[in-house]
Amino acid sequence: MVTAGGIFLGIAFLATVLTQYLMQWPVAPKVDPGFVQLDGQINGPGPQEAYRPIPVEAGLAAGIPEAVIKKSLLSTDKSKFSLTSILTGQFQEKRAIKNLARVNKEWEGLKRFEKDLPLYLDILAGKDIAIEDAVKAGVPEKLAKKAALLSASCEGAAVLDYLKTHPGKIDPIYIATALDKDITPAQAAAAGIPADLAAKAVEASAPAPPPPAEASATPAPAEQATSGAAAPQGPPPPAPGTFRGTVLDTVLKENPDAWSDSKVVKKLRRELPVYADLAAGKDIKAEDAIKAGIPKTVVRKLEKEYPKFNGANMVDLLREDSSGLKPIYAAAALDQDITVADAERAGVPRSIARMLAGSGKAFKATALNDAIKIHPTWIKIWKSRVKRYAVFNEAKQSAIDKLAKEYAITLDEALALGKHPDKRTADMGGIKIVNTNGRKIQANFIKDKSAGSIKLASGDYILIPDRNSWYRMVWLVVMSLLVCTVGIMNSMLMAVTERFKEIGTMKCLGALDSFVVVLFLLESGMLGICASVLGWVLGFVTMVLIAGFSKGWDVVATMSIWGVLGTLGFCVVIGMLLTLLATILPARQAAKMPAAMALRSEI
């Protein structure tokens, strides 16, 4: 009896669950027949289909302004308009307003970079930039001047003038080179130039054979010529035994490895080219002039008229120390990555920074510059959109509701639009509508979204079963059935033990082991069926009563007879199977009992 009780209760529980499922236990309050409004969007053949096309007159009569109707006319039939278009338009307007606010706010953050960022990108590009422009853009004046110094060049003539007037300050060899004067070997020796080097220079300075050039150059006008600007005939050849500094420079250049032990030669290699350039009439760079020994103050004076610096020089300076600049500008000039965090700190709007960084974590200043350039266009776009959709707001909600009620598609139309070939189901963005039993519908929420407006005929319901608790229920039932099975097994084992005499007697009378097994299985099978049926009755009746009293008897009436019989069959089969399963072990135990047990008077 204990066995029977166990199965009975377990199956009753199972039946309860199944019956509930059968009845589409409603979680939301029951919906009255008639019209059901669900908001959202219908995914289907198209949003137009959520409502039937409305004749223009009906729209006007309901109170929708003509301007709005005009914008919502159907392309195929100008006498009707689409309510969905109005709703969509309103939605778009709200969206545009939101976006316009967003881009405006972003611009607040961006515009401070608009003016100055391009300058730093010019620095990166290596352009010449005026000092005062750089200072206006936030470059420290000292730094700008330093860069200018590096980039500046001195006019060759001015330097030559200086050299002529201040011969004492510069090495005579240099002066001679710059002024293209002869250098005697004695002077060279005095300067410490190796004798063989001087000799080579003399050799190299030996003029080419053509005598006419030599003879035609008269000393007086030639000397005049050399001290001033370059003579049209070219410089006069050096006197025999002497050389020009430029030639010395050339010799040194041609023999880069020679005289490597001489300090003087090293110095010459460094500084002579500048003076050679001067001799050639070129302008020299300020830094070179400084390196070559011309005092800084002089150099500075000489290039006062050049207030620009080259971007490349600035970049070099910045590479050593960029602390004088705002981090974002330094990064721009140095072509470094700007991380989203740094950009935000500098004042770049987060959304822009994130957009620029894309899937990575940083971006380059050029990208920011492009974004800044483009941003005003976005503002324009959203402004125009707001304007475009503003008109839809003139349609009052009450008018829309009225029309919606009247022109929502019916259930049949919705089903007809559905994608399923058998036309019995229509997926509408989350509500599945299944037409069963005439007009009774069951709707399963697949997600939380609901769908369009659906007009139901009288007598229709939308009942929404709760999927989550279904899984919990299943878990509960399975657990309880497992426990039942174990209990049944236990009871049967006890029964076998108690019937040792009976089993022994049977064996004495000639029963085979298999007979005993079959005997027990049959017994428990019978027990299983009876208990299952009774259990199912209990569960079913309980569930019906609960549903009826709490939700209404018409909900109960939604059950189909086939469903009911189905659950009965299912319960009985499960119950019987479990009982049989649980009895296998005890039955085998019984079969193993020896016949002599019949003789024992106690267990």
Place this chain on the structure above:
Amino acid sequence: MNEQKREYVVRTKDLVKEFTMGGQTLQALKGIQLDVYRGEYISIMGPSGSGKSTLFNMVGGLDKPTRGTVFINDVDMAQLDAQELAYLRCRTIGYIFQSFNLIPVMTALENVTLPMVFAGVPQDEGIERGMELLKTVGLGDRYNHKPTELSGGQQQRVACARALANNPSIILADEPTGNLDLKTGKEIIDLLKRLNVENNVTIISATHDLKMLDISDRIVWIRDGYIERIEEREDVQLQVGVMEGEEK
């Protein structure tokens, strides 16, 4: 009767039965030599622990020996498999138990015909024979009663009828009068003797009841796994008195 050449229905040869319990081997029977004639009424006697029950089981086809052989109707028990054993028990041996062992949910007739079901006897024939057997034991009018509706003596009589269901060669009776009062016990004893004499059924019983010894042909005394002695009834001195109220 003693001079006729007699068949053996049960023969044992050097019968040894050992039980292993918790690593220790216990020898219940230490070499038994016993021959039972057909149509004999033999009683096995012995104190508890003597191996009486074990020998009873051997001879009755309820257990197999460890060593030695048991022949029932010239069939070596040890060679039989489960199915053949069941057959043996069904057709050759009938059992009567101390606690009757009737199936409580079946009527008297159904209990009697149960062995016939195992023997494959068709239902009508079975019912006919069952009724006859019940009449033989004197319960023809109670065929429809369940064991709970029968007295102890009546139940034991049904058991006797059941034991005869398939015309067995041997009836094994384990203390048949143990749960019965003297008067009813006497009825059973008379019944058994009648069966033994009229139907020539060999009866092997294990008993303490002197009245049963009284009607036996031979008595086997067992002690400590050995047969102490086998006596003919005539050689045994038994004083069986009469109780008040008993009918002789």
